[in-house]
Amino acid sequence: MPILSLANHLCRLRMDERGTVSVMMGFLLVPLVGFLAVGFEVSHWYLITRGMQNAADASALAAAINNGSNYDVEARAVAAQYGFVNDTNNVTVGVSNTAACPNGSNTCYSVTIAGYTPLLMSQVVGFQGDNNLNGSRQKRLSALAAAKQSSTPDSLCMLALASSGVPQGIRTNGSPTANMNGCDSMSNTAAQCNGSNLGLGISFAVGSNSGCGAQQLHSPALADPYAYLASNIPALSSSGCKNYPQETKKGNSYTVASSNQLAGSLSLLSGNNFLCGDQLLTGDVTINTPPGQSAVLVIENGQFDLNGHALRTSTGSAVTLVFSGTxxxxxxxAPTDNTNGPGGVLDLTAPTSGAWSGVAIYQDPTLTTGVDVSAAGNSPTWNISGLIYMPHASVTLKGAIDKSTSGKSCVVLVADNVQLSGNGGIAKTDIGQCSQAGLTMPTAMIPGGAKLVL
Structure with missing residues (x-):
């Protein structure tokens, strides 16, 4: 009987499952606590690292904006505001202005923030951290940020390339009535405006800048943004020009061979059209181009003398006037007006597409003589929509250059140097309308900002 009772007890014990979970929990308690500890600790590390990253980002931006000899002081001061003080509580804030940039240069600003935090419960699973500081196992945490200076592009309606070395690319002639209607300008040398700021918006200059608009020094000088268009000029051998009649003085006026006298309608073909030598208007001339198409009128070894008359594009027509030759x-x-009476009118609309998109007048950049313009805007009047490109010319504005009759409010002048006299200037130029006119305007850069690159 006792043997049977013992067997029954053992059988019931084998079938009894009460307390099984407790046994399993006993085995699993250590790894479970370990996983909870690691999860808690990793979350803690993440929060600290996130704070470090925010501090590093702000510090790198501050260093780039500072861009001075004390950029590192600026960066560490910002980091301290986030609670990360260099060489305090095992925290280091490293700052450099020679960090690698995405473009391959080494002019970016970097900030590295590093520090230690004591291990809490992760040691339960055997993690020993990265260092032993003052008898405590610690985990090293760090964050890295890099920033570079960023500049905002600013569109210009006047650019003085000053490739001739003229000391003042933009200057006045003692006439404070000149008005640029908020136009932004750039001189690759100095800018000098006496008696008035000329109504300029931002006036950029590489050298000194006195009295012209909101003055902003700019470095480096701007490269010629339109010289590349010279590749569109047809070779001299393709023009068919055999001789180049030139104007001669006749009494108080000028004359030229009858073959070079123009009046009435001038119908151009799409593409390149050529005129040889000086051209003299003996009456108003209206340029007509095929519907929906533009034309290029190349004047080879000659000027365009309005002679008191008007040269204009008809509504719907567009032309680029190219001066080329020897x-x-x-x-x-160049366009000119040699009459002694009232000046003529140059009224041109540039094409809005194609190789010469947005270009109204283009002087071949290989021409350095016979390119100056002494009285633009007043005798003759200039109403032009598009780019006026005269890279080696001295241009004197004695009146306001306005938009063409049928064109957009877009007047952009690029010359070697520009002098403003009387009420000279440029009518209001609308950046959006220049885009509609097919012209990409020249730009200068406004410094002062910064952006993160890492």
Whole structure:
């Protein structure tokens, strides 16, 4: 009987499952606590690292904006505001202004913030951290940020390239009535405006800048943004020009061979059209181009003398006036007006597409003589929509250059140097309308900002 009772007890014990979970929990308690400890600790590390990253980002931006000899002081001061003080509580704040940039240069600003935090419960699973500080196992945490200076592009309606070395690319002639209507300008040398700021918006200059708009020094000088268009100029051998009649003085006026006298309608073909030598208007001339198409009118070794008359594009027509030919030899390569009476009118609309998109007047950049313009805007009047490109010319504005009759409010002048006299200037130029006119305006850069690159 006792043997049977013992067997029954053992059988019931084998079938009894009460307390099984407790046994399993006993085995699992250590790894479970370990996983909870690691999860808690990793979350803690993440929060600290996130704070470090925010501090590093702000510090790198501050260093880039500072861009001075004390950029590192600026960066560490910002980091301290986030609670990360260099060489305090095992925290280091490293700052550099020679960090690698995405473009391959080493001009970026970097900030590295590093520090230690004591291990709490992760040691339960055997993690020993990265260092032993003052008898305590510690985990090293760090964050890295890099920033570079960023500049905002600003569109210009006047650019003085000053490739001739003229000391003042933009200057006045003692006439404070000149008005640029908020136009932004750039001189690759100095800018000098006496008696008035000329109504300029931002006036950039590489050298000194006195009295012109909101003055902003700019470095480096701007490269010629339109010289590349010279590749569109047809070779001289393709023009068919055999000779180049030149104007001669006749009494108080000028004359030229009858073959070079223009009046009435001038119908151009799409593409390149050529005129040889000086051209003299003996009456108003209206340029017509095929519907929906533009034309290029190349004047080879000659000037365009309005002679008191109007040269204009008809509504719906568009033209680029290109002055090309031989440098030197006494040739002139510019629009002019040699009449002694009331000046003529140059009223041109540039094409809005194609190789010459947005370009109204283009002087071949290989021409350095016979390119100056002494009275633009007043005798003759200039109403032009598009780019006026005269890279080696001295241009004197004695009146306001306005938009063409049928074109957009977009007037952009690029010359070697510009002098403003009387009420000279440029009518209001709308950046959006220049875009509609097919012209990408030249730009200068406004410094002062910064952006993160890492």
């Amino acid at each position: 440098n030197g030899g006494g040739y002139s390569h």
